[in-house]
Each structure stands twice: as structure tokens, then as C-alpha cells.
Amino acid sequence: MLGKLTLSAIPYDVPILVGTFIGVAVIGIAVLAAVTYFKKWGYLWREWLTTVDHKKLAVMYVILGLVMLVRGFADAVMMRTQLALAYAGNPGYLPPHHYDQVFSAHGTIMIFFMAMVIMQALFNFVVPLQIGARDVAFPLINSISFYMTLVSAILINISLFVGEFSNVGWLGYPPVSELQFNPGVGVDYYIWSVQISGIGTLLTAVNFITTIVKLRAPGMKWMHMPVFTWTAFFSCIMILTTFPVLTVSMALLALDRYVGMHFFTNDGGGSVMLYLNLIWSWGHPEVYILILPAFGVFSEIAATFSGKPLFGYATMVIATGIITFLGSIVWVHHFFTMGAGADVNTFFGIMTMFIAVPTGVKIFNWLFTMYKGRVRFEGPMNWIVGFMITFSIGGMTGVMMAMPAADWVIHNSLFLVAHFHNVIIGGVFFGYVAGLSYWFPKVFGFKMRDVWGKWAFRFWFVGFYVSFMPLYVVGLEGMTRRMNHYDNPNWHPWLLVACVGVFILAAGVACQVIQFVLAAFDAVNKKPDALDLTGDNWGSGRTLEWSLPSPVPHYNFARLPVVRGLDTFHIEKELGRPAPLAELEPIHMPKYSAVGPVLGACALVIGFALVWHIWWAVIAGLVVSFFTVVHRSANLDIDFYVPVEEIRADEEAFAKRLAAAQAAE
Amino acid sequence: MKRLWRFFPALPALMLSGCTVDLLQPAGPIGEGNRDMMVLEWAVMMCVVVPVIIATLIFAWKYRASNEKAEYLRNWSHSNKIEVFIWGVPILIILVLSGFNYWSTHYYDPYKPISKEMLAKVGAPNAKPLRVEVVSLDWKWLFIYPDLGIATINELDVPTKTPLDFRITSDSVMTSFFIPQLGSQIYSMAGMETQLHLLASRPGNYQGEAAQYTGPGFSDMRFRTIAMPQEQFEAWVQSVHNTENPFVAKEALDAQTYPKYQAPPAVSNEVAPKPAPVLYFSNVQSGLFESIVAKYNVGNNAHGKDSKPMGDMPMDTHSDSQMAAPSNTGM
Numbered sequence: 001m002l003g004k005l006t007l008s009a010i011p012y013d014v015p016i017l018v019g020t021f022i023g024v025a026v027i028g029i030a031v032l033a034a035v036t037y038f039k040k041w042g043y044l045w046r047e048w049l050t051t052v053d054h055k056k057l058a059v060m061y062v063i064l065g066l067v068m069l070v071r072g073f074a075d076a077v078m079m080r081t082q083l084a085l086a087y088a089g090n091p092g093y094l095p096p097h098h099y100d101q102v103f104s105a106h107g108t109i110m111i112f113f114m115a116m117v118i119m120q121a122l123f124n125f126v127v128p129l130q131i132g133a134r135d136v137a138f139p140l141i142n143s144i145s146f147y148m149t150l151v152s153a154i155l156i157n158i159s160l161f162v163g164e165f166s167n168v169g170w171l172g173y174p175p176v177s178e179l180q181f182n183p184g185v186g187v188d189y190y191i192w193s194v195q196i197s198g199i200g201t202l203l204t205a206v207n208f209i210t211t212i213v214k215l216r217a218p219g220m221k222w223m224h225m226p227v228f229t230w231t232a233f234f235s236c237i238m239i240l241t242t243f244p245v246l247t248v249s250m251a252l253l254a255l256d257r258y259v260g261m262h263f264f265t266n267d268g269g270g271s272v273m274l275y276l277n278l279i280w281s282w283g284h285p286e287v288y289i290l291i292l293p294a295f296g297v298f299s300e301i302a303a304t305f306s307g308k309p310l311f312g313y314a315t316m317v318i319a320t321g322i323i324t325f326l327g328s329i330v331w332v333h334h335f336f337t338m339g340a341g342a343d344v345n346t347f348f349g350i351m352t353m354f355i356a357v358p359t360g361v362k363i364f365n366w367l368f369t370m371y372k373g374r375v376r377f378e379g380p381m382n383w384i385v386g387f388m389i390t391f392s393i394g395g396m397t398g399v400m401m402a403m404p405a406a407d408w409v410i411h412n413s414l415f416l417v418a419h420f421h422n423v424i425i426g427g428v429f430f431g432y433v434a435g436l437s438y439w440f441p442k443v444f445g446f447k448m449r450d451v452w453g454k455w456a457f458r459f460w461f462v463g464f465y466v467s468f469m470p471l472y473v474v475g476l477e478g479m480t481r482r483m484n485h486y487d488n489p490n491w492h493p494w495l496l497v498a499c500v501g502v503f504i505l506a507a508g509v510a511c512q513v514i515q516f517v518l519a520a521f522d523a524v525n526k527k528p529d530a531l532d533l534t535g536d537n538w539g540s541g542r543t544l545e546w547s548l549p550s551p552v553p554h555y556n557f558a559r560l561p562v563v564r565g566l567d568t569f570h571i572e573k574e575l576g577r578p579a580p581l582a583e584l585e586p587i588h589m590p591k592y593s594a595v596g597p598v599l600g601a602c603a604l605v606i607g608f609a610l611v612w613h614i615w616w617a618v619i620a621g622l623v624v625s626f627f628t629v630v631h632r633s634a635n636l637d638i639d640f641y642v643p644v645e646e647i648r649a650d651e652e653a654f655a656k657r658l659a660a661a662q663a664a665e
Numbered sequence: 666m667k668r669l670w671r672f673f674p675a676l677p678a679l680m681l682s683g684c685t686v687d688l689l690q691p692a693g694p695i696g697e698g699n700r701d702m703m704v705l706e707w708a709v710m711m712c713v714v715v716p717v718i719i720a721t722l723i724f725a726w727k728y729r730a731s732n733e734k735a736e737y738l739r740n741w742s743h744s745n746k747i748e749v750f751i752w753g754v755p756i757l758i759i760l761v762l763s764g765f766n767y768w769s770t771h772y773y774d775p776y777k778p779i780s781k782e783m784l785a786k787v788g789a790p791n792a793k794p795l796r797v798e799v800v801s802l803d804w805k806w807l808f809i810y811p812d813l814g815i816a817t818i819n820e821l822d823v824p825t826k827t828p829l830d831f832r833i834t835s836d837s838v839m840t841s842f843f844i845p846q847l848g849s850q851i852y853s854m855a856g857m858e859t860q861l862h863l864l865a866s867r868p869g870n871y872q873g874e875a876a877q878y879t880g881p882g883f884s885d886m887r888f889r890t891i892a893m894p895q896e897q898f899e900a901w902v903q904s905v906h907n908t909e910n911p912f913v914a915k916e917a918l919d920a921q922t923y924p925k926y927q928a929p930p931a932v933s934n935e936v937a938p939k940p941a942p943v944l945y946f947s948n949v950q951s952g953l954f955e956s957i958v959a960k961y962n963v964g965n966n967a968h969g970k971d972s973k974p975m976g977d978m979p980m981d982t983h984s985d986s987q988m989a990a991p992s993n994t995g996m
Contacts, residue, residue: 091936091937095934095935095936095937096881096882096883096884096937096938097881097933097934097935098934100878100881167880167881168878169878173839173877173878174838174839175837175838175839175855176838176839176878176879176880181837181838181880266835266838266855266856266961267855267856267961272839272854273854306728307730307737307739308738308739308740308741308742309740309741309742310742311741311742311743311747312742312743312747312748312751313742315748315751315752335852337841337849337850337851337852337876338851338852338854338859339775339776339851339852339859339860341774341776342770342771342774342776342777345770346766346767346770346771349766349770350763350766350767353759353762353763353766354759354763356755356759357752357755357756357759360713360751360754360755361751361752361755363717364717364747364750364751365751367717367720367721367724368744368747368751369742370721370724370725370728371724371728372728372735372736372737372738372741373728373737373738373739374728374730374737374739375724375725375728375729375730376729376730377725377729377730385721385722385725388717388718388721389718389721389722392713392714392717392718393714395710395714396707396710396711396714399706399710399759399762400703400706400707400710402766403702403703403706403762403765403766403769403770404766404769404770405698405699405702405766405769405770405772405773405849406699406702406703406706408699408773408775408848408849408850409688409696409699409700409703409843409845409848409849409850410688410703411841411850411876412841412850412876412877413876473686475688476686476687476688476689477684477685477686477687477688477845478687478688478843478845478846478872478874480843480874480875480876480877481878482878482883483883483884484883484884484937485884485937486884488872489684490684490685490686
């Protein structure tokens with residue numbers, strides 16, 4: 001009846017997990033009780049859970065991403081404390097069985113369920129507003145994307161309390177991930193979480209490519225698109241070309257594990273080399289999928305806070321395109337140590353080095369955006385300066401690893417770990433956090449307290465160096481990654497320093513949490529100076545989203561904007577807004593739908609049932625999904641028109657707020 | 666270029682303590698090559714990174730909004746001169762590094778025997794190579810010396826100033842064979858043979874490790890690499906034949922006894938598996954390495970030559986139906 005699932009799968013004898021479970025249960029019950037007490041279930045279902053509005057989906061993505069950031073960060077704290085303790089005969093507090101799951105979960109969560117999720121939040125919120133669209137091309141599919149991401153994150157967290165998670169790292173290298181060496185359900189949780197979230201990501205890419213190609217406002221030529229939209233576009237192209245490879249690799253691994261095939265096994269003609277090539281021909285583009293939108297965020301922020309247009313817009317777009325291309329043909333640099341011939345290694349090494357060219361160009365572009373500007377160091381701008389310093393160092397160590405003759409000794413070492421945290425924290429994470437604080441007032445209509453953002457930045461900046469510079473050193477001392485304990489006296493002091501660093505980072509996370517809590521507090525109390533009345537919160541917004549009221553009405557644009565060039569809103573502020581050409585018309589919008597949550601629930605059941613071999617539940621999930629889709633296809637009541645009166649009322653209210661804001665100045 | 670590494674102590678690592686930074690203080694020409702490449706790239710890249718960081722800080726300070734005196738070009742966003750500079754400089758640097766990349770990848774290719782040049786440099790122009798066959802197991806290392814007929818577990822004894830020709834395979838999961846102070850690492854993969862050529866130029870006791878995660882016993886999957894002068898090495902080989910030596914196994918390593926040593930230790934969820942103790946074998950069946958490679962290829966050696974499959978070799982101790990698939994993989 002329940003497949004492989006028995007009571008013994010519940011790890012009630014592991015105190016850390018029981019404690020975590022109690023914590024999660026208490027918080028969960030408190031939230032559910034609060035929703036019930038305030039009678040908000042109906043509101044939650046009608047306005048949020050069934051929404052197809054890209055802005056509300058973005059908010060839900062952010063919440064998911066931040067919750068998973070805390071989860072992934074807790075894993076990081078456990079790893080660093082374990083390695084600070086587990087020296088010279090002390091086994092530490094995490095035996096390999098547990099520790100190996102912790103580092104696997106940390107990587108999987110931070111990439112798939114933190115970075116990818118916050119990236120999709122930014123796509124969702126910003127892209128349609130920047131190009132003057134009223135929603136994405138396929139709003140319902142957007143909702144389905146979100147639910148696929150959500151349930152795969154839930155699935156990975158279920159593995160904490162039911163069974164176990166994968167113990168073989170975030171990429172699940174065979175043969176150690178094969179059934180022969182890994183008979184538990186951990187790897188299965190990994191496979192199905194990644195597969196389900198992959199569906200969501202792929203649908204997001206399809207959606208946003210279509211949106212950007214088809215739904216740009218009248219007059220917006222390709223070279224009028226804001227840089228963030230460009231980077232989102234290239235990032236989606238990479239998703240579209242590489243995520244299917246991930247899906248196939250996972251499917252083949254699943255076939256090995258579930259029906260005894262031999263794609264990646266030691267014997268029967270399987271080859272681990274095949275898996276490495278497949279997974280990295282997704283895995284390397286993946287890091288560019290993540291970093292390109294961060295580059296986009298930096299480009300927007302640098303221009304806004306320097307009071308100047310972005311330096312070298314065309315160069316920026318070209319450089320992004322070159323990175324997209326080069327990023328797809330460098331995957332072999334992840335295994336120069338596999339024994340490939342010198343010519344193959346040289347080709348991939350040199351291609352990798354050449355990525356430093358367009359990336360370096362971008363750094364110079366931001367530098368010259370600040371040059372002869374009036375740079376205002378409000379919260380978001382801090383992260384850029386921190387990024388440019390940190391990312392330059394990370395890029396340098398990246399080029400070092402691109403030379404096979406050097407990589408042969410630093411491959412898989414903590415030098416590598418330090419390098420990719422250097423670019424992922426210093427690039428992706430700094431970028432996304434800067435983006436969140438930059439667009440936060442646009443999303444909610446009120447501001448966050450900048451001072452907490454600045455403190456968060458300071459702790460993250462210093463904490464990063466204290467945590468990861470020591471890892472470069474132990475990497476040079478020959479320490480390989482994923483060790484659980486060690487007895488090398490040279491390593492110990494550095495790992496103690498790194499452990500201190502993780503607590504400095506924790507202070508940064510705490511500041512961010514406080515910043516959000518205080519912002520919510522200010523909003524509830526309607527603190528007057530926290531309100532964003534004009535919609536152009538930073539006073540120097542250049543792109544279309546800043547022309548809209550904050551928060552943005554559900555139909556985004558009362559009248560579709562007419563685009564006259566790059567940085568449309570800036571042009572309008574300079575030359576004056578053209579008088580509206582047409583009268584207001586009713587706006588055609590999609591209705592909210594329960595299809596997303598229903599399909600999500602089915603995917604969760606299917607994923608969980610696949611992990612535990614509960615076949616009847618898999619079939620039931622598939623059948624319900626199928627009929628949900630059929631029912632939706634036959635449903636003609638899926639849209640409505642926003643009446644002109646409502647739009648006019650919104651416009652007048654905004655005009656009044658603008659006038660009041662101007663009078664106050 | 667060879668002198669560049671002297672500047673590297675700028676890293677706090679060396680300033681803080683007199684301890685060994687394995688990759689910066691290598692004990693052989695391959696390791697020195699790895700280090701020189703690393704330091705060279707570091708030095709070249711610093712020529713860009715340092716100015717960029719300084720410029721970032723200067724621009725951020727000079728053009729801060731409160732500095733009304735600084736020039737403000739509110740619509741300036743293009744300059745051909747700057748564009749040429751920002752594309753030109755990185756391309757130039759990468760072109761230079763690409764040249765080094767091509768040269769070093771070929772010169773230090775792990776598959777290439779230690780060159781005459783390197784041998785001359787360590788003062789042993791005519792040294793004959795020592796062949797060592799390496800098998801990674803759960804969670805230990807087996808080293809077979811085919812020319813000497815001996816083998817060891819978790820300890821690699823080698824003569825200095827002698828080229829070391831490693832042939833590497835795995836009889837378990839994939840991992841990476843790595844002795845940081847000697848230089849380059851190479852993966853070990855079941856059913857396949859990879860190669861690595863190293864040389865220890867001075868005596869020492871170096872850490873050796875599995876540099877790719879292998880399962881619960883991964884952290885203890887380590888070995889000491891003891892490099893000693895030729896005479897001492899010969900004496901050590903003699904000691905392996907001495908039955909009084911407590912490290913020497915009482916039996917030969919052959920098809921019958923191999924599974925016992927290959928078997929993984931007991932695994933529990935609460936503690937790490939016990940590390941395997943050092944063990945010497947004074948007698949090893951010839952062709953053992955080839956048969957370990959062959960058993961994943963339905964009896965055929967991966968190379969098609971030197972094939973000495975042992976008919977009575979047990980297939981695998983891990984699981985059932987290992988040999989289901991029909992024929993050679995062609996690898």
C-alpha cells in the first residue's frame with residue numbers, strides 16, 4: 001500500500017531533526033492558526049493562491065526563495081561548525097551519514113530553490129513592467145511554473161523528516177548515486193525535486209521568451225529594451241537550451257535506479273563520463289543563467305543611482321550575448337582531471353578564459369557609469385560596489401582554474417569552493433539582494449528602512465571575506481571538498497576563522513529579516529514617510545516600471561505606453577509626457593484559476609509517491625492532472641474586462657497623489 | 666617566471682606560520698609546473714584586478730552625490746576610446762594567457778611521461794620509470810608494483826628522482842587520485858584505466874587523498890606518500906618480503922584473497938566507517954590490475970592488449986547481476 005514507506009523512515013532518534021521538526025511544526029501551526037483566526041482563508045485562496053498575476057506570483061517566489069535561503073544557510077552554519085570541531089580525532093557532531101546530506105541539501109537548495117527562485121521572482125515582477133506589457137504571454141502557465149517550483153521545494157524539505165536526502169552532492173554524480181552504492185531514498189528525493197522544479201523553470205523560460213518577443217509596448221525596438229530585460233531574455237534562452245539536458249540526465253539516472261538500466265553504472269556498458277558531460281553541459285550554463293540577470297540588476301541600479309545612462313548600452317547587450325554563447329561551450333573545465341587529451345583540455349580552457357573578456361567589459365561599463373556621475377549610496381548601490389570588488393577577485397580565481405595545468409591541483413579543492421562562492425555570493429546573491437531592495441517600493445508601495453539594508457550589506461561583505469578567504473588558503477594546502485573530519489594541523493586555524501565568518505554572515509541575514517519585518521510594521525502602521533507616492537521612488541528611475549503608481553494596478557498600464565527610445569521614462573521626464581492619444585478602453589485580463597494549485601498538489605503527490613514507490617498514488621496523481629488539464633481546456637470562462645470606470649478611478653487617485661507629492665516638495 | 670612564486674608569500678598563509686602550503690611548496694617538477702602556472706595567472710590577473718578595485722573605490726568616492734565640485738556629465742554614455750580600451754585590454758591579457766594555456770596543458774599533460782628535461786633538472790637524466798598500478802576501493806587505496814611483485818594498501822612508497830608511471834582504475838565508485846605536493850590529479854573510474862606521471866624530487870612524507878566524494882568513508886580515504894632515496898626504497902622493498910614485518914599480510918594478493926581486501930568496511934549512520942590500516946603484500950598475482958579493469962568490461966581489458974582475464978575472478982562483492990549486459994563498451 002505505501003511502497004517502501006514504513007515507520008522506520010521517520011528519523012525520530014536524531015535529536016537535530018526532531019528539534020527542527022518541532023520548530024517547523026510550531027511555526028507552521030501558528031501561521032495556519034493566524035490565518036484561521038483572522039478568517040483569511042478565502043482571501044488567501046482568491047487573491048493569492050489562485051492568482052495568475054505576475055506581480056503576485058513574484059511576491060510568492062520571493063517569500064519561497066527567502067525561506068529556502070534561511071534553510072540553506074542553516075546547512076552552511078552546520079557545515080562550518082562541524083569542520084571547526086572535527087579535528088584530530090574529534091568526530092564533530094555530524095556523522096558522515098548526516099553531514100553528507102547537509103552539504104548535498106545546501107548546494108541543491110541554494111541553486112535550485114534560492115537563487116533560481118529569486119531569479120524567477122525578478123523576471124516575473126520586472127520584465128512585463130519594463131517592456132510595457134499587461135501580463136506575461138501565458139499567465140496560467142506562469143502560475144503552474146510557480147507551483148512546480150513550490151512543490152519541489154516542499155518535497156526536498158519533506159526529506160528532512162521522512163526518509164533521508166541525497167548524500168552525494170548537488171549534482172548527484174554516479175556511480176556513487178547509483179542503487180548499488182546508494183540504496184536509500186535520498187537520491188530519489190533529489191531526482192524528483194530537481195525534475196519537478198525543472199518543469200517549472202523550463203515553462204518560465206518559454207513564457208518569458210514569448211513575452212519579450214511578442215508583448216513589447218508599441219515602439220519598443222530590441223535596442224530600446226532595458227538591460228535587465230535583455231539579460232532575462234538571454235538567461236531564458238540558456239534555460240531553454242540546457243534544462244532539457246538536465247531533465248534527460250535525471251531521467252536516465254532514474255531509469256538506472258528504478259528499472260535497473262545501465263546508463264551510468266560501472267558495469268553493463270554504463271559510463272560515468274557520459275553523466276559528467278551531460279550534467280555539466282547543463283550545470284555550467286546554469287551559473288550563467290543565474291549571473292546574467294544579476295548583471296542586469298546591476299546595470300539598472302548603476303544608471304539610476306549615478307544619475308546617468310548606463311555606459312555602453314550596446315556593448316552590454318553584445319557582451320551578454322557573447323557570454324551566453326561561450327557559457328554553453330565550456331563545460332569540460334569541470335573535469336580537466338578526467339584524462340581527456342591535451343587538445344581537448346586546451347580548447348575548453350581557452351574558451352573558459354575568454355569568458356573573462358565580456359565579463360571584464362561589463363565591469364568596466366559599470367565603472368564608467370559611475371564616472372562623472374552623481375553617485376548616491378542608498379542601499380542598492382552599496383551592493384554594487386561590494387560586487388565589483390568581490391566579483392573581480394572571484395573572476396581572477398576563475399581564470400586561474402581555467403588553465404588545466406593549474407586546475408589539476410586545485411580541482412575539487414576548497415579553493416574551488418571558495419571560488420564559486422566568491423562569484424555566486426559576490427555576484428548572484430549581491431545582485432539579487434540589490435534587486436529586491438531596488439524594486440521593493442514598486443512592489444508594495446512603501447519603502448524599507450535603508451539603514452538595515454546597509455548593515456546587512458556590511459555584514460555580508462565582511463562576512464564573505466572572513467568565511468571564504470581561509471578556504472582559498474586551505475585549498476592551497478591541499479584540502480579537498482566534502483570532508484567530514486580531518487587531522488591536518490595546518491587546516492584547523494583557517495577553518496576556525498571560516499566558522500567565525502559564517503556567524504558574521506548570520507548577522508547579515510538577521511539584518512535582512514529585521515528590514516523586512518520593520519517594513520511590514522511601517523506598512524501596517526501607515527507610516528507617512530514610508531509611502532512611495534510618486535511611483536518613482538528613487539527619483540531617478542529611467543525605465544517604464546517607474547512611470548507606474550506603486551503598488552502597480554493589477555492591469556499594469558492603463559494605457560499602453562508609446563516607447564520613443566532607450567530609457568523611455570527618463571525621456572518622458574525630460575521632454576514631458578505625450579498627451580494620451582486614445583480614450584481609456586476596457587482592458588482584457590485573464591481570470592484567476594485553481595489549475596495551478598491543483599496541478600501543484602498532484603505533482604507533490606506524484607513526486608512523493610515516486611520516491612517511495614507508491615505506484616497507485618503516482619497513477620492517481622497523473623489521472624487527476626490529466627483531467628484538470630482537460631477540464632481547463634474545455635473551460636471558456638477564463639477572462640474578463642476591467643471596466644473603464646475602475647481604470648479612471650485609479651488614474652485619478654494616482655494623479656491626486658502625484659499632485660500632493662509635488663506640493664510637498 | 667620560475668622566480669615569480671617568491672612573491673606569492675604575500676598571501677597571509679605563509680606569513681602567519683611556517684607550515685606547509687602544499688601547492689606552493691611542491692616536491693616535484695609536475696607540482697612546480699602546476700604552481701608556476703597558478704602564480705603566473707595570479708600575477709597577470711592582478712594587473713587588471715587591482716586597478717579595477719582601486720578605480721571602483723576612487724570613482725565611488727570622487728563622484729559621490731555630495732561632492733558638488735566633481736564634474737557631472739548627465740547624458741554621457743559612450744566613448745569609442747574607452748570602448749576600445751575595455752575590450753582591448755582583456756582580449757590582450759587573455760591572448761597571452763591562452764598561449765601559456767596551450768603550452769602548459771601540453772607540456773604538463775598527465776598522460777605524458779616525465780620529460781628528459783625534467784629528469785635532467787633533478788639530476789637523474791637516465792632514471793628508469795617505476796610502474797605503479799593504483800586501484801581506488803571503498804574507502805582505501807591499493808597500490809600494486811607490477812615490476813616488483815608487491816602491493817600496499819593506504820601507503821605509497823616511492824623512490825625519489827624516479828619517474829612514476831601510474832595506471833589508475835577503480836573497483837568501486839569514481840574518485841580522484843591526488844598527492845597535492847607532487848602535483849596533478851586524475852580520476853579513477855571502474856572499467857577504465859587512466860594514467861598519471863609524477864616525480865618526487867626530494868624525500869618526504871606527503872599527504873595523498875581521494876579528491877572526489879566517494880561515500881561515508883570518504884574523509885578517511887587517505888594515504889601517506891613516502892618518498893625516499895633509491896637505496897632506502899630498495900631496503901623498503903626488502904622489508905616487504907620480511908615475514909617478521911608486522912605490516913606484511915600473511916597471504917598473497919590474488920584472485921582468491923582480493924575480494925576480502927576489496928570489501929568495504931561496515932557502515933553505520935552514527936559513526937564514520939573505520940579507516941583501513943596500512944598493509945603490505947609481498948606477493949601479488951600478476952595481471953591483477955588488468956583483471957580488475959576487465960571485470961567491468963565482460964572480461965575484456967579496456968585496451969584490448971595486455972589482456973589477461975582471470976577466469977576465477979569473482980565479479981563483484983557488492984550486488985547481484987553485475988554482468989547482465991552483452992558486450993564490450995568499446996572504451
